[in-house]
Amino acid sequence: MASTTTTDSKPHAVCIPYPLQGHVKPMLKLAQLLHSLGFYITFVNTDFIHDRLLKAASITCFADFRFESFPDGLPPCSDDSSQDGYLLSEACHSNFLDPLRSLVARLGSRHGDISCPPVTCIIADGMMPFTITIAEQIGVPGMLLWPTSVCAFMALKYHHLLKEKELVPVPEGQLDSIVEWIPGLKDVRVRDLPLVHAPNGLSPMREAAQAFKASGIIFNSFNTLEQDLLDAISSMYPSVYAIGPLQMLLNSTSSGGEHPESVIGSSSIWKEEAQCLQWLHSKEPNSVVYISFGSRVTMTQQQLLEFAWGICNSNYPFLWVIRPDLVKGRSARLPPELLETIEGRGFIVSWCPQEQVLDHPSVRVFITHCGWNSTVESISAGMPMICWPCHCDQPINCRYSCRKWGIGMEMGNGIERDAVEKLVREVMERGEKLKQRAVEWKKLAEEATSGNSGSSSMNLKKLVEALLG
Incomplete structure (x- = not known):
């Protein structure tokens, strides 16, 4: 027009x-x-x-x-x-x-x-x-x-x-x-x-x-x-x-x-902390785990700790969006001993420019709640997902991502640090098929647009x- x-x-x-x-x-x-x-x-x-x-x-x-x-x-x-x-x-x-x-x-x-x-x-x-x-x-x-x-x-x-x-x-x-x-x-x-x-x-x-x-x-x-x-x-x-x-x-x-x-x-509606992109620039290609559960998902403090220790124990560098209201009923904070353990390896922000992060060559996998915006942005970036759906449309988005589109692995409802560590290692070290399918869907999205x-x-x-x- x-x-x-x-x-x-x-x-x-x-x-x-x-x-x-x-x-x-x-x-x-x-x-x-x-x-x-x-x-x-x-x-x-x-x-x-x-x-x-x-x-x-x-x-x-x-x-x-x-x-x-x-x-x-x-x-x-x-x-x-x-x-x-x-x-x-x-x-x-x-x-x-x-x-x-x-x-x-x-x-x-x-x-x-x-x-x-x-x-x-x-x-x-x-x-x-x-x-x-x-x-x-x-x-x-x-x-x-x-x-x-x-x-x-x-x-x-x-x-x-x-x-x-x-x-x-x-x-x-x-x-x-x-x-x-x-x-x-x-x-x-x-x-x-x-x-x-x-x-x-x-x-x-x-x-x-x-x-x-x-x-x-x-x-x-x-x-x-x-x-x-x-x-x-x-x-x-x-x-x-x-x-x-x-x-x-x-x-x-x-x-x-x-x-x-x-x-x-x-x-x-949150201030994006763009300095995380500079941190990503310092990392090797396909070496970083990116974690974000969107703008509405909440969890318990114990779930936050299980996620944190599981990701930390995987020994991969990670970028994690932790909103102030991520933990229901209290301010979301990681304990000092964990922050000390991840110093130099983990980068925590309250919000970030997600599409730029997903497109960054250092990022290898996206741990997500499977909200539709995040799912589409992951497909657009050719990014494999580890899926932790919580409510509304997230479970069906997860099902399609994992079973039909072949670009994700579901974490399951129960969050335990050992299971988180195992899944992160599996996708980071042996996730070639997921990555291949994600890249194929990115190409199809490019063709559509x-x-x-x-x-x-x-x-x-x-x-x-x-x-x-």
Whole structure:
């Protein structure tokens, strides 16, 4: 699509992520993609997320890429911690609709306080399907960027069948039963399904059921990676756009364009400690273990210690992201005797530029919770994974990574230092097959996002055509 020449003539996309780190990141990448293709962007966060981004990432606004925010109605929260997930979900469904409707009404209004082109489309997080109503009221396409893998989306969509099959709560001995009633899903056990251990976690199931009301559903995935599942969805609902990996597509689309590739230095709500990259420069190729459990996972102090001693005892250099709130209910800290043992061999940060870390030649393996952003970024880097999934979509992402895509090894639920050490050594010393498969998937991701012929590139073109009506 050719870029337009004046701000007033640009199509105007309002992008609204769910207010969590793992949701803001892909939405911001999508917004940058559309911006590089000539869209005017209004990126809408809650006040809490907007303030965190300002402090951590130095947001730069352009004349045609601006940020707006609104209150979430929740009590104040420390900059070192995340908002309570349950309260946030409740606030989203009870507090967000009216301020978002008012904001959209003000955008482009010649009598309002915001001067910009009329809104031509709304793209919101899949956890916020009520935004479809706002789009319908102003007569523009309303699309959803779904924040999980396609396999997780399908599992959530058909989650109601667990009750019909009397699998909630899961009877003893049924956790390892293979699921055969979800279209496109293969070799997945009951234990791998999202929220199977959290029957009260109704919100994502409800959102998945409502997603087909949108003008389109967007996934940060690519055709080759989840072909069977995309075929299954497309047979029910044709307006599905797999345009991932988003960063690869952004790199491909933005090269040579008139807009800067990056609107902000980072999409992180934590301050990234870039000095870890200098530390990586000092290490031998394929020698470092990288550990990060994302922005939401918490663990006990004992689990932290078992991980720490297991990684330490493997005798490999490591880079570890330990958020201040990683240990539930207390500040995450390693004991002095362990810090003394790892001095010079381990580098600990509270947050880091993960995509740059995964691309670094010194890194050999990624110990991860299997959140979808981390999984896609690992695939994009050709990086093998050691998987420790905890909740939500993480178990099914782990299952696909280990069994279908062949790029990971599962650690299991129980964390013991000897098992951690053994698994790290196995992947570091004998993980050639995992690395080979990871590199193969990276090449397929590059093909999907390259030029005009890649599947994600073509799907992006179709998406833009649909957004333009």
